[in-house]
Amino acid sequence: MARLTINGEARDFDVDPETPLLWVIREQAGLTGTKFGCGIAQCGACTVHIDGIATRSCAMPINAIAPEQKIVTIEGLSPDGSHPVQKAWLALDVPQCGYCQPGMIMAAAGLLQQNPNPNDEDISAEITNICRCGTYNRVRAAIKEAAKGGSTQAG
Amino acid sequence: MTIATKVSRRNFIVGSAAAVGGFSLGFHIPFTPEALAQGATIPEVNAWVVIKPDETVVIRIARSEMGQGTLTGLAQLVAEELECDWSKVTTEYPSPGQNLARNRVWGNYSTGGSRGIRESHDYVRQGGAAAREMLVAAAAAEWKVPRSECSVSKGVITHNPSKRTTTYGKVAEAAAKQTPPGNIALKDPKNWTIAGKPLPRLDTADKLTGKQVYGADLKFPGMLNAAVRACPHFGGKVASFDAAAVSGMPGVKKIVKIDDTTVAVIADTWWRAKTALDALPVTWDEGPNKDVSTASIAEMLKAGLDANDAFVSTKVGDVQAQFSGGGKVVTATYAFPYQNHATMEPMNATALYTPDRCEVWVPTQNGESSLAVAAEAAGLPVQKCDVHKVHLGGGFGRRGNFQDYVRQAVLLAKEVPGTHVKLLWTREEDMLHGAYHPTTQCKMTGALDAQGNLTALHMRISGQSILATVRPEGMQGGMDPVVFQGLTASSPEGHLGYTIPNLVIDHAMRNPPIPPGFWRGVNLNQNAIYVESFMDELAHAAGVDPLEFRRKLMAKHPKHLAVLNAVAEGVGWDKAPPQGVHRGLAQIMGFGSYVAAAAEVSVTDGRLKIHRIVAATDPGHMVNPAQIERQVEGSFVYGLSASLYGECTVKNGRIEQENFDTYDVLRMAEMPAVETIILPSGGFWGGVGEPTIAVAAPAVLNALFAATGKRIRTLPLKNHDLA
Structure with missing residues (x-):
């Protein structure tokens, strides 16, 4: 039994302690906004926040996470899609297929929490998620828009 | 954020950050199960349009949304003729089973070849126009006035003499009983108010919150999950496996060999299925291709470059006479490797089987193909099966013709009748069992006269045919026409933009035992690299500017020339680039559209920057x-x-790259600024999802040559030292 705090709610999960956080989030917690892309922390589709830090959940076993650590998924970033990053994403109509976008948004929100005003080099260095549709330039523009648009410290 | 949209009559220039423009139009009506249930009780106006009492307009979309925006574009075309309020528009997919039952009223479901809009624009607009006429006729009948005295705008119908009004929502039920009109004159595109406009997508909001459900996310009560492993050696099969070794692992329900090549674990959760499958001892019979390698395939293709037998697509004049006529002869040989589609969402499908019925939920580019494969795998008549389409986490050609995952899901569901089974591939399974962008090589031979004019060209393609394996009924007397994409003399799909007095284009078919498939852009990608790299080589051999060299050959191809000129002007070809920056050009026609690109690159310490x-x-x-x-x-x-980066190499008859660590792709840091110029000349309908891919590589390769003097003829670039 492992206790995890996901989107503000502490729950016990009866799973193998080696289970990656991604699969507990998707299969036990039932939150499917966090995506499976590669399973080896390469693509970033599985990005969530752990204590505010953008983390790839597909290669992180839950026994590496303490019960009190705060896990936030795309569903918990804001109650209604109103996080500045989500608003900027909507304003710029960023997604194409959208599969990588929860991970992109969580990575971007994580970046802005650490660095509220990133320059192009910061964005290039920190946002290494894969998008096969090719939304990179809009992701970049939306991060800058979110940085301009007000508080990015929430979530 | 600034919007850089400049409209000058028919010439649209859109800046790289134009997305903000239509934000005020960005209403989104979530597509809820309640809305679905409600829709089911409301009679449709016609196959394309359902209007609810609350004025919500449901537009039915037959093609699949995989990121390319076809859902929004097709809805715009229907709404344009329907004269409805765009802010009330939502969409739904009619199922392939419904399409069959209704004599294919929604036409073709196939979503590939950049055809979603260009192949259906006429009948979807007719659908919208017919619904409009039925709605207005219903209002006129209710008012007992002539139709001709009524008008409609944004879903509000007005009886002009009396100024009485009603709405689509109020008359929709009566409209459903109207006799459908015959063919209706469609609007001239120059009068469009919804179509032709840069409207935001209809499917964005749920993609920002995690609410959008992809195939991999489906959940059903009591659902089981499955992971599969197929023999990685093409042509090989399962020799043996030891189910007892893992049958006691947590959550495991069944360990099955679903066919000669594939073993699977069905478990309560996918992670447990995958964990047990990883632990399952399996030995493979490597089959007849165990000695096939990238090197052996390259040798096989190389032999085709000078082979006598070849399928001739174009033969004009006498190239040999020119090659031996004393002018300058230039030759170059190019090669393009296998690629995997690598959609972000790995292949998956969910199936429910009973002896009477089979249903499949699947992200698919062709719901009707999915249905046919499901019925065959279920062993049921197609009428007893149906497919429910869900949005795709990328398609790029992988999820159209190839429905291997649907077949597997149905076979797995048959193991547990009455229970939903969700099959999800690992990334490794996805990389090892692709439908690969085929490998080709090309030998180009050109002759230049004393004035530097191109007098003859022989383009010999050697390599794999997709159709020979995938769709043999599409072959033409043994020849695969797809191999010549962009190279034909006159096809509206894509003709060569150069007039060359002596010209041979032919194909020596060499089919290695690696399964080929349609990969976004298909053969146009390779062909553009060969033609446009070689044009650059010829220009340099002739001592002529690459733009001028092309222009001389393009006088009879004004649309090709227009896009080339547009990028030359846009990049400032006539002015010197910034210090250390070098330029390259490319143009081609494909999927019915004319495209060109100009790239600016620099190379510092062997590192390319675009x-x-x-x-x-x-x-x-x-x-x-x-x-x-x-x-x-x-x-x-x-x-x-x-x-x-892209390269799937072969060893022991299997692909070597299993994940993104060895099959890397472009990421944010390397993404260049892109300035897009749209030149909609009207009069035809071209695709946009694919053609531009083809000019990406040659424009950059030509710029790379300008920067380094190195002519890269074998991709990918990661294998070359640029220092």
Whole structure:
């Protein structure tokens, strides 16, 4: 039994302690906004926040996470899609297929929490998620828009 | 954020950040199960349109949304003729089973070849127009006035003499009983108010919150999950496996060999299925191709470059006479490797089987193909099966013709009748069992006269045919016409933009035992690299500027020339680039559209940086310039990923790359600025999802030559030292 705090709610999960956080989030917690892309922390589709830090959940076993650590998924970033990053994403109509976008948004929100005003080099260095549709330039523009648009410290 | 949209009559220039433009129009009506249930009780006006009492307009979309924006574009075309309120529009997919039951009222479901809009624009607009006429006729009948005295705008019908009004929602039920009109004259695109506009996508909001459900996310009560492993050696099969070794592992329900090549574990959760499968001892019979390697395939193709037997697509004049006529003869040989589609969402399908019925939920580019495969795998008549389409986490050609995952899901569901089974592939399974962008080589031979004019060209393609394996009924007397994409003399799909007095284009078919498939852009990608790299080589051999060299050959191809000129002007070809920056050009026609690109690159200490790309597209008619711009930008990501990194190598008859650590793709740091110029010249309907991919690589390769003097003829670039 492992206790995890996901989107503000502490729950016990009866799973193998080696289970990656991604699969507990998707299969036990039932939150499917966090995506499976590669399973080896390469693509970033599985990005969530752990204590505010953008983390790839597909290669992180839950026994590496303490019960009190705060896990936030795309569903918990804001109650209604109103996080500045989500608003900027909507304003710029960023997604194409959208599969990588929860991970992109969580990575971007994580970046802005650490660095509220990133320059192009910061964005290039920190946002290494894969998008096969090719939304990179809009992701970049939306991060800058979110940085301009007000508080990015929430979530 | 600034919007850089400049409209000068028919010439649209969209800046790289134009997405903000239509924000005020960005209403989104979530597509809820309640809305679905409600829709089921409301009679449709016709097959394309359902209007609810609350004025919600449901537009039915037959083609699949996989990121390319076709859902929004097709809805715009229907709404344009329907004269409804765009802010009330939502969409739904009619199922392939419903399509069959209704004599294919929604036409073709296949979503590939950049055909979603260009192949259905006429009948979807007719659908919208017919619904409009039935709605207005219903209002006129209720008012007992002539139809001719009524008008409609944004879903509000007005009886002009009396100024009485009603709405689509109020008359929809009566409209359903109206006799459908015959063919209706459609609007001239120049009068469009919804189509042709850069409207925001209809499917964005749920993609920002995690609410959008993809196939991999489906959940049903009592559902089981499955992981599969197929023999990685093409042509090989399962020799043995030891189910007892893992049958006691947590959550495991069944361990099955579903066919000669594939073993699977069904468990309560996918992670447990996958964990047990990883632990399952399996030995493979490597089959007849165990000695096939990248080197052996390259040798096989190389032999085709000078072979006597070849399928001739174009033969004009006498190339040999020119090659031996004393002019300058230039030759070059190119090669393009296998690529995997690598959609972000790995292949998956969910199936429910009973002896009486089979249903499948699947992200698919062709719901009707999915249905046919499901019925065959279920062993049931197609009428007892149906497929429910869900949005795709990328398609790129992998999820159209190839429905291997649907077949597997149904076979697994048959193991547990009455229970939903969700099959999800690992990334490794996805990489090892692709439908690979085929490998080709090309030998180009050109003759230049004393004035530097190109007098003859022989283009010999050697390599794999997709159709020979995938769709043999499409072959023409043994020849695969797809191999010649962009190279034909006159096809509206894509003709060569150069007039060359002596010209041979032929194909020596060499089919290695690696399964080929349609990969976004298909053979146009390789062909553009060969033609446009070689044009650059010829220009340099002739001592002529590459733009001028091309222009001389393009006098009879004004649309090709227009997009080339547009990028040359856009990049400032007539002015010197910034210090250390070098430029390259490319143009081609494919999927019915004319495209060109100009790239600016620099190379520092052997590291390539692509600074900027100017791209131009003439798709004829333009349905949504904001979506075209996204497709153009995305095309560079796809095309540059392949040219910089993409390579599936073969050893022991299997693919060596299993995940993104060895099959890298373009990421944010390398993404150039892209400036998109749309030149919609009207009069035809071209596709936009694919053609631009083809010019990405040659524009960059030509710029790379300008920067380094190195002519890269074998991709990907990661294998070359640029220092």
